[in-house]
Amino acid sequence: MSGVGREAAIEVKGLHVSEPSRWAVREVTLSVAPGSLHMILGERDTGKTALLETLAGMRAEERGTVRLAGREIPPKERRRAARLIPREVPPLSLSVEERLLLASPPRRAGFLLDRRRGHERARAVASRAGLTAPLDVPVETLRPLERRLLELAATLDEEPALLLLDEPTMELGPNEARQFLAALRKGAADAGIPAILASARPRDAYPEAGGVTILHRGAPSETVRTEDVTETALLERWTGGAGVRRAPSGPHQAGDSILRLDDVVIEGRGRETSLAGVSFEVRAGEVLAIVGVPADGLALLHDVLLGHRTPSRGSIQFLGKELMSAPRRLRVEAGMSFVHPPFARDQSVPHFSVEENLILGQTQRGPFGRGGWLRFESIRGNAIRLLSDFEVEDARPRDIFRRLPLGSRQRIIVAREVMRNPRVLIVRSPAQGLSLAAQEYVRKALVLQCERGSGLVWLTEEPEEALRVADRLAVLAAGRLQWLNVTETLTREMIVDEMSGAAA
Numbered sequence: 001m002s003g004v005g006r007e008a009a010i011e012v013k014g015l016h017v018s019e020p021s022r023w024a025v026r027e028v029t030l031s032v033a034p035g036s037l038h039m040i041l042g043e044r045d046t047g048k049t050a051l052l053e054t055l056a057g058m059r060a061e062e063r064g065t066v067r068l069a070g071r072e073i074p075p076k077e078r079r080r081a082a083r084l085i086p087r088e089v090p091p092l093s094l095s096v097e098e099r100l101l102l103a104s105p106p107r108r109a110g111f112l113l114d115r116r117r118g119h120e121r122a123r124a125v126a127s128r129a130g131l132t133a134p135l136d137v138p139v140e141t142l143r144p145l146e147r148r149l150l151e152l153a154a155t156l157d158e159e160p161a162l163l164l165l166d167e168p169t170m171e172l173g174p175n176e177a178r179q180f181l182a183a184l185r186k187g188a189a190d191a192g193i194p195a196i197l198a199s200a201r202p203r204d205a206y207p208e209a210g211g212v213t214i215l216h217r218g219a220p221s222e223t224v225r226t227e228d229v230t231e232t233a234l235l236e237r238w239t240g241g242a243g244v245r246r247a248p249s250g251p252h253q254a255g256d257s258i259l260r261l262d263d264v265v266i267e268g269r270g271r272e273t274s275l276a277g278v279s280f281e282v283r284a285g286e287v288l289a290i291v292g293v294p295a296d297g298l299a300l301l302h303d304v305l306l307g308h309r310t311p312s313r314g315s316i317q318f319l320g321k322e323l324m325s326a327p328r329r330l331r332v333e334a335g336m337s338f339v340h341p342p343f344a345r346d347q348s349v350p351h352f353s354v355e356e357n358l359i360l361g362q363t364q365r366g367p368f369g370r371g372g373w374l375r376f377e378s379i380r381g382n383a384i385r386l387l388s389d390f391e392v393e394d395a396r397p398r399d400i401f402r403r404l405p406l407g408s409r410q411r412i413i414v415a416r417e418v419m420r421n422p423r424v425l426i427v428r429s430p431a432q433g434l435s436l437a438a439q440e441y442v443r444k445a446l447v448l449q450c451e452r453g454s455g456l457v458w459l460t461e462e463p464e465e466a467l468r469v470a471d472r473l474a475v476l477a478a479g480r481l482q483w484l485n486v487t488e489t490l491t492r493e494m495i496v497d498e499m500s501g502a503a504a
Helices: 048-054 075-081 096-100 117-127 144-156 175-190 232-236 298-306 328-332 377-389 405-420 436-451 464-469 492-500
Strands: 010-017 024-032 037-041 061-068 081-086 163-168 194-200 209-212 222-225 258-268 277-285 288-293 313-318 335-339 424-428 455-460 472-477 482-483
Touching: 010 048, 010 194, 010 482, 024 037, 024 048, 024 298, 024 405, 048 081, 048 163, 048 194, 061 075, 061 455, 075 081, 096 117, 117 144, 117 258, 117 464, 144 163, 144 175, 144 313, 144 335, 163 175, 175 194, 175 492, 194 209, 209 232, 258 298, 277 298, 277 313, 277 482, 288 298, 288 464, 288 492, 298 424, 298 455, 328 335, 328 482, 335 405, 377 405, 405 436, 436 455, 436 464, 455 464, 472 492, 482 492
Parallel strands: 037 194, 037 209, 081 163, 163 194, 288 455, 288 472, 335 424, 424 455
Antiparallel strands: 010 024, 010 061, 209 222, 258 277, 258 313, 472 482
16 A cells, blocks of 8 residues: 555645635544544535545645655655545446455456455455345345445455545435445444545434544535533534524415325336335325335335336326326326426536526426517516525526536525426435535525425435425335334434334
8 A cells, every 4th residue: 555554544734725616624633543434424416425535646736735644645655555435336247246356356366267266255345335235136236334334345455544434325215224334334443544535414423433524615624522512502603603493394284185096006227126006195285294214215205206107007197187197297287297306417517507407397388488489578577586585696587507506406496396387296316416505595595485385295214304304104115115103202213113113
């Protein structure tokens, strides 16, 4: 490892990182001991990835120092010593065993692959990270938690001097995130190396991380000891002391049935959990929250509601009409709207302007189009009004959408979908990765539409989010819905237990 020992601590002092986005990383100072775990906390577009890439030697720091084993290490040497697991790992056409042996497969006679030794070594490497998936299955068939554990196992086997992970829990539910972070902490401790993970979720600091460095919109960073503060205090520091109140939004008075799913069955792909007879109805003026893990049926249910996947059995009725085989376009025309996670790629056109993104799918007829011609005055006036109504203060109608901060982009998406005045809104983790203040704004804007009479289906991996919006709540586990009474005694822990199958 280029002279860097595996029992080396990392020390960062006064680090500045420049990047193309709006916010830069400033004044980062932290120290991580061998075998310890440290978290970088911040919303999207605050420079978490740029910071990790700098520590990994993939880009040069603007100023400041990075020391390993007590000496300053230049970027080129850090690149050889550190390993960075990116937020999105490209799919590989390999089996689990082949991925585990990719870096250094055991050989006989210097060039022949030793299959027996390779199988034994792959099993041992997988075991150290708690990976129990069969070694002969393709990587692309693994569940998100298994894929994360696989990358962790393979990376630890390379014996890096520093381990870096970019939002490794992004696709994981709370119970899966807990399992992965425990495996990460154990792996770093067993190997005697410092590990640093970036996350937009304060929960990821507990109980494994020894410290947290908070990035907040280009301000100087702040590093705190996890054991010295509560999660509430971390949230307060993250928002700059804004004192945002995270309160429930209901209850609401339910009206007539709008959307109804009856005994929907669809087979998952690979190791994805199938939907095994899902039934529910959504009524006007109420919020139905469904909590689950993407690979445990939540992503599949979302695809079914979008019209991207057609069930093999069951019924989907919207306003009394069967829509099970209808594509997304027809569902939108019928009165359904959709809001995805802020980083989703299919709810905006990044290189279009703000005003163009605010009228996507609405130019076939008035008020924005007529006879094949666009009505530019109406388009501009619509953008000015919505940017004002939804308090998007850092955007102008002609600004390029992709250049805006993530929170502003999501407010614009929400404004567009609410403007349609849909009969039912289907949202999936609409505030994921945003600052706490932005999360609360997005949540309230969507719930306000529900109070105007729309039905609202809220799909989420976060129990806390469900508790703040739900009039009715179900947990999607093993492809089936488990209904929970929404009362003052319902807790996050009870929902997590239901998600993990630990409930009695």
